Amino acid sequence: MSRIDEILAGNERAAARLMRDLDDRLPSAIAELRLLYPHTGRARVIGVTGNPGAGKSTVVDGLIERYRGAGKRVGVVAVDPTSPFTGGAILGDRIRMQRHATDPGVFIRSLATRGHLGGLSRSTCDVVSVLDAMGCDVVLVETVGVGQDEIDVMAATDTTVVVTVPGLGDDIQAIKAGILEIADVLVVNKADREGADRAVRDLLHMLELRHGSGAREVEIVKTIALRGDGLELLVAAIDRHRVETAGADGRERGRRRAAAQLAELIEEGLAEVTRAAFVERGGIDALADDIAARRTDPYGVAHEIIAALLSGAHRR
Numbered sequence: 001m002s003r004i005d006e007i008l009a010g011n012e013r014a015a016a017r018l019m020r021d022l023d024d025r026l027p028s029a030i031a032e033l034r035l036l037y038p039h040t041g042r043a044r045v046i047g048v049t050g051n052p053g054a055g056k057s058t059v060v061d062g063l064i065e066r067y068r069g070a071g072k073r074v075g076v077v078a079v080d081p082t083s084p085f086t087g088g089a090i091l092g093d094r095i096r097m098q099r100h101a102t103d104p105g106v107f108i109r110s111l112a113t114r115g116h117l118g119g120l121s122r123s124t125c126d127v128v129s130v131l132d133a134m135g136c137d138v139v140l141v142e143t144v145g146v147g148q149d150e151i152d153v154m155a156a157t158d159t160t161v162v163v164t165v166p167g168l169g170d171d172i173q174a175i176k177a178g179i180l181e182i183a184d185v186l187v188v189n190k191a192d193r194e195g196a197d198r199a200v201r202d203l204l205h206m207l208e209l210r211h212g213s214g215a216r217e218v219e220i221v222k223t224i225a226l227r228g229d230g231l232e233l234l235v236a237a238i239d240r241h242r243v244e245t246a247g248a249d250g251r252e253r254g255r256r257r258a259a260a261q262l263a264e265l266i267e268e269g270l271a272e273v274t275r276a277a278f279v280e281r282g283g284i285d286a287l288a289d290d291i292a293a294r295r296t297d298p299y300g301v302a303h304e305i306i307a308a309l310l311s312g313a314h315r316r
């Protein structure tokens with residue numbers, strides 16, 4: 001059986017090997033990903049993001065449990081080196097979450113936030129595709145933080161869950177700046193703490209300001225993830241979002257995602273050949289020295305490099 005067939009049959013070890021080869025950007029691995037691609041698009045991809053310590057991993061843990069309870073095969077991508085799924089967090093959490101590691105219906109994969117050739121969102125997309133092809137019904141993607149990288153990653157999910165906690169005050173302002181816009185469902189976790197209702201009211205207020213009336217409602221769910229409270233409600237809210245975005249909305253989202261992925265792959269590929277072209281000519285510093293000293297000019301050098309790249313591409 002080829003590795004493709006093994007993955008399509010749901011073989012986790014074959015999938016893990018392909019993911020490693022993808023990390024190394026082996027051309028054969030990309031070729032395999034192409035063969036898998038027609039078999040993707042079936043998994044429900046759910047992103048979970050928010051500030052460090054908000055309880056994302058705990059929420060993910062609770063979601064795994066519920067989706068497993070419903071008989072679904074679950075993939076988890078933890079884009080966070082400190083994730084308890086992969087051994088980073090404090091011991092108690094780690095043990096609690098690693099119970100899923102021995103469940104054959106759960107496949108957990110972690111991605112380092114740095115050092116990924118070709119960017120985080122691309123690596124995440126690749127891993128999600130493999131999990132999807134492998135037969136995962138649900139793929140949960142946890143990212144830490146609220147940077148542009150994470151926003152890009154979340155753009156590649158079907159439903160984005162943003163986890164906040166009560167009493168953040170100014171931090172809620174920070175959320176407002178970026179991730180509120182990408183939230184499909186908002187979670188106020190740690191509702192055992194004071195101020196949960198107030199946080200819900202603040203978020204509602206911000207959503208009104210942002211979207212005005214008529215925009216799609218973003219549901220807000222209060223949870224105490226540590227105890228599993230509210231997670232049924234969260235699953236229901238995610239499900240309602242799925243239903244609402246089926247049809248035209250979903251197709252539009254899929255199209256935007258495909259366009260972003262295609263553009264990213266092309267930009268990366270071009271950046272790579274451009275870097276190689278600089279190296280061939282002694283490095284960009286040497287080229288820049290000549291330009292700065294007026295021995296050459298930027299127009300001519302750029303033209304020459306582009307012409308060489310294009311003729312090289314034709315030869316291939």
Ligand SMILES: Nc1nc2c(ncn2[C@@H]2O[C@H](COP(=O)(O)OP(=O)(O)O)[C@@H](O)[C@H]2O)c(=O)[nH]1
Nearest residue numbers: 052053054055056057058189190191224225226
């Ligand atoms: N009090 C309380 N603590 C929680 C709750 N959910 C998670 N925690 C704790 O908050 C800490 C951070 O949780 P974690 O899931 O690792 O957060 P992440 O960094 O967002 O992934 C851990 O010690 C959890 O046990 C909750 O609902 N209430």
Ligand SMILES: [Mg+2]
Nearest residue numbers: 056057083084
């Ligand atoms: Mg975490």
